[in-house]
Amino acid sequence: MDLQKHLFLIGFMGVGKTSTSRELGRKLDAEEVDTDAMIVEQEQRSIPEIFEQSGEAYFRQMETGTLDKLAGMKPCIVACGGGMAMREENVEKMKQIGTVVFLTATPETIYEHVKDSTNRPLLNGNMNIPYIRKLMEERHPKYKAAADVEITTDGCTPAEVADKIIQAV
Ligand code: S3P
Numbered sequence: 001m002d003l004q005k006h007l008f009l010i011g012f013m014g015v016g017k018t019s020t021s022r023e024l025g026r027k028l029d030a031e032e033v034d035t036d037a038m039i040v041e042q043e044q045r046s047i048p049e050i051f052e053q054s055g056e057a058y059f060r061q062m063e064t065g066t067l068d069k070l071a072g073m074k075p076c077i078v079a080c081g082g083g084m085a086m087r088e089e090n091v092e093k094m095k096q097i098g099t100v101v102f103l104t105a106t107p108e109t110i111y112e113h114v115k116d117s118t119n120r121p122l123l124n125g126n127m128n129i130p131y132i133r134k135l136m137e138e139r140h141p142k143y144k145a146a147a148d149v150e151i152t153t154d155g156c157t158p159a160e161v162a163d164k165i166i167q168a169v
Pocket of ligand 1: 014017047121
């Protein structure tokens with residue numbers, strides 16, 4: 001299917017943006033990209049390496065840069081890094097070129113998804129439900145403000161989440 005504009009998936013780390021994006025790509029026969037993967041490919045470094053060697057601010061600049069690249073690309077499904085909607089500039093850019101879908105889950109669900117990962121610098125050393133809940137609450141207003149559509153994912157497979165999105169947009 002030819003999308004009219006990009007479909008951005010935003011939401012907290014581990015909510016399933018990448019796996020849902022893959023399912024959406026399959027179901028809609030559309031291209032899908034992942035902003036974290038774009039950055040890793042461009043930098044030839046892992047996300048923990050980028051954070052450690054160049055700092056979070058550098059990573060955030062790269063993240064904004066992915067949106068500028070996407071503006072010149074054919075519409076596709078975009079799994080965003082969990083911090084993408086934190087910058088107002090990014091939200092404006094996403095809204096100009098796409099529809100923004102906010103995926104939500106409880107801190108308990110998120111914890112189950114991320115607990116064995118070491119690839120998320122913001123959670124290394126903070127891998128517990130209270131920390132996840134706190135960060136999620138801090139971020140929630142920004143996700144909400146960015147969202148055109150909000151989809152709850154608890155108890156759903158990525159394929160089911162993809163179906164909910166297709167119905168909603
Ligand atoms: C981040 C989320 C990560 C990645 C980086 C920072 C965040 O992406 O971009 O570790 O600030 O929420 P995922 O949401 O895909 O884990």
